[in-house]
Amino acid sequence: xxxxDILPDHQNDVQVNGLTVRKGSVGAFxxxxxxxxxxxxxxxxxxxAEADLRSLLPGxxxxxxxxxxxxxxxxxxxxxxxxx
Numbered sequence: 001x002x003x004x005d006i007l008p009d010h011q012n013d014v015q016v017n018g019l020t021v022r023k024g025s026v027g028a029f030x031x032x033x034x035x036x037x038x039x040x041x042x043x044x045x046x047x048x049a050e051a052d053l054r055s056l057l058p059g060x061x062x063x064x065x066x067x068x069x070x071x072x073x074x075x076x077x078x079x080x081x082x083x084x
Contacts, residue, residue: 021059029056033076053079 007014013022035041035049057080060066071077 016059016062019059019062021063025056025059025063026065029053029060032056037073037076050079 007023011023013020015021032049032052036046036053038045041049066080071080
């Protein structure tokens with residue numbers, strides 16, 4: 001399966017279980033995790049990253065991402081599990 005089989009180039013989002021999941025949600029999640037975990041980051045950046053993570057989690061759960069993948073960081077996994 002190719003990405004365009006799931007979401008064609010001209011389409012920016014998909015409806016999954018009543019949620020709109022935008023193209024780029026997985027990439028945004030990964031970038032937010034990096035900011036959230038960055039020990040050199042300030043508390044405002046980490047708080048913004050956590051808010052972004054929390055807003056992305058319902059859609060990623062709807063996609064089934066966390067039925068296949070698990071976080072190696074236990075704190076991140078608890079955040080993921082709490083949004084299920």
